[in-house]
Amino acid sequence: MRLNKINKLVLALIFVLFSSSVFAATTDLSTRFLDKANEAYENGNTDEAYKYVNQALTVAKDEDSKANVLYFAQTVYAQKLQELQKNYDEMAFIEIQMNLEKYPNVENTKIKKLVRQIQAEVENKRIAEEKAEIAEQRKVEQERFEAQQSSMDAQAAAMKEQAAAMKEQAESTKQSQAEFKEALETGLKDMGDAFSESAEQTKKSTTVIAVSIIGIAILILIIVAVIVYAVKKGFKQQQIQQEQYVQAFKMLAANQSQTSRIMLGGVTDLYGQNPTLRLAGSSTWTSAVGLPDVEITEEDEEELKQLAVKCEEIGTQIDSVTNRKNNSKNVSELVYKLSMQLGLPQGMSMLNFCAAMIYDAGFLALDPELINATTLTDDQKEEMKRHVELAEKHLEFVPKKYWNIFEDAAMKHHENMDGTGYPKGLKGDEIPQIARLIHVAESYVSLSSRRNYRGALDKESAIQKLREQPELYDIAVVDCLDAIV
Numbered sequence: 412m413r414l415n416k417i418n419k420l421v422l423a424l425i426f427v428l429f430s431s432s433v434f435a436a437t438t439d440l441s442t443r444f445l446d447k448a449n450e451a452y453e454n455g456n457t458d459e460a461y462k463y464v465n466q467a468l469t470v471a472k473d474e475d476s477k478a479n480v481l482y483f484a485q486t487v488y489a490q491k492l493q494e495l496q497k498n499y500d501e502m503a504f505i506e507i508q509m510n511l512e513k514y515p516n517v518e519n520t521k522i523k524k525l526v527r528q529i530q531a532e533v534e535n536k537r538i539a540e541e542k543a544e545i546a547e548q549r550k551v552e553q554e555r556f557e558a559q560q561s562s563m564d565a566q567a568a569a570m571k572e573q574a575a576a577m578k579e580q581a582e583s584t585k586q587s588q589a590e591f592k593e594a595l596e597t598g599l600k601d602m603g604d605a606f607s608e609s610a611e612q613t614k615k616s617t618t619v620i621a622v623s624i625i626g627i628a629i630l631i632l633i634i635v636a637v638i639v640y641a642v643k644k645g646f647k648q649q650q651i652q653q654e655q656y657v658q659a660f661k662m663l664a665a666n667q668s669q670t671s672r673i674m675l676g677g678v679t680d681l682y683g684q685n686p687t688l689r690l691a692g693s694s695t696w697t698s699a700v701g702l703p704d705v706e707i708t709e710e711d712e713e714e715l716k717q718l719a720v721k722c723e724e725i726g727t728q729i730d731s732v733t734n735r736k737n738n739s740k741n742v743s744e745l746v747y748k749l750s751m752q753l754g755l756p757q758g759m760s761m762l763n764f765c766a767a768m769i770y771d772a773g774f775l776a777l778d779p780e781l782i783n784a785t786t787l788t789d790d791q792k793e794e795m796k797r798h799v800e801l802a803e804k805h806l807e808f809v810p811k812k813y814w815n816i817f818e819d820a821a822m823k824h825h826e827n828m829d830g831t832g833y834p835k836g837l838k839g840d841e842i843p844q845i846a847r848l849i850h851v852a853e854s855y856v857s858l859s860s861r862r863n864y865r866g867a868l869d870k871e872s873a874i875q876k877l878r879e880q881p882e883l884y885d886i887a888v889v890d891c892l893d894a895i896v
Contacts, residue, residue, distance in 0.1 A: 742852045766817045
């Protein structure tokens with residue numbers, strides 16, 4: 412019994428000695444990190460001081476050590492933030508914000524102020540860059556429009572010159588007819604005088620006179636017939652020339668109207684006042700499964716306007732449910748530009764624009780709590796994938812002649828080029844054009860937009876990330892995207 416008590420006492424002493432040694436080692440380690448941080452700070456090496464003071468914060472256990480480390484950490488953090496104000500480094504700033512969340516006692520009034528100042532400067536710089544980019548885009552669009560207008564003015568001038576030449580030719584024909592008529596009348600008069608003289612000389616010969624009268628009458632009839640024919644032919648030619656003149660100007664007016672409408676395609680009004688959808692260039696895009704060409708009549712134009720209004724309304728609902736501001740508008744505009752750049756017809760590009768506005772309509776049929784959940788189980792992930800199959804009832808307003816385009820957009824925009832996508836596992840050219848366009852446009856908009864878990868990528872980085880994944884995206888579309896953004 413006594414032996415057991417001795418053993419317990421020995422074990423208790425060993426535990427106390429071990430705990431004391433561990434505590435002393437931890438305190439000593441905190442002090443060493445703090446000394447290194449102080450030495451680096453005195454030598455002007457803020458980065459080293461910042462690294463060691465964070466290590467000291469991690470190992471500091473007793474209250475005295477924590478107080479000393481916190482006091483010096485506030486000095487180092489403030490200096491680090493002041494240096495970032497002069498030479499901004501996004502990753503370094505994010506790291507400081509994460510450490511401030513990890514060690515909230517480090518943050519004081521000065522540090523909070525410096526963090527807010529840096530955030531404001533970064534935001535102001537971003538806004539200024541966006542404004543400069545918008546101004547540059549507007550400048551390019553204005554130059555393009557002025558060049559187009561100059562070309563149309565030159566075409567109009569050429570048409571006017573052609574019309575003047577046609578008018579001059581008509582006047583020349585009219586003058587020739589008048590001269591011919593005058594010459595004919597003179598000839599008839601001369602013939603009449605000659606006939607009178609001959610009649611006087613041969614009036615004794617009744618037979619000769621009768622024959623002469625008949626001959627002259629026949630000749631007169633022939634000449635009159637020739638005159639009538641010539642006048643009618645000249646008048647008909649003049650009418651044809653005038654009709655050509657009018658038709659030429661009608662063609663000019665139609666070309667100018669069509670060019671203006673293409674140049675001014677908008678978001679809600681396809682021929683409205685929003686100049687954001689500027690006309691891109693033209694290229695070829697060969698595809699085994701292409702959509703049919705669409706010829707736009709005036710009736711179709713009005714129908715498309717109403718269709719675009721409805722698509723914009725549903726696109727706004729989708730963005731609200733998925734918490735992605737302006738996503739439908741941004742994706743649809745980019746799909747329109749890609750369609751035009753790839754050489755698709757104007758009508759087809761307009762339909763692609765409308766279909767891309769509501770390609771995620773299936774989300775309207777899912778539970779909003781599931782859509783906005785931060786983490787998902789495997790079953791919930793599969794349920795989320797079903798949104799491509801649930802869009803059908805939200806597409807009932809689409810005219811049947813356009814149904815295939817909207818259905819392909821809604822159901823196949825998650826198909827991958829290597830066949831690993833869903834829901835059908837289509838591969839390569841089996842994937843419709845509209846689905847490939849939306850896949851690239853949606854991914855680019857997502858990468859270049861700011862998210863809660865990361866910052867936005869610049870254009871070059873976003874495109875490079877798409878280009879690095881040919882198993883997912885059509886590289887021809889990615890190349891086209893690189894040319895227009």
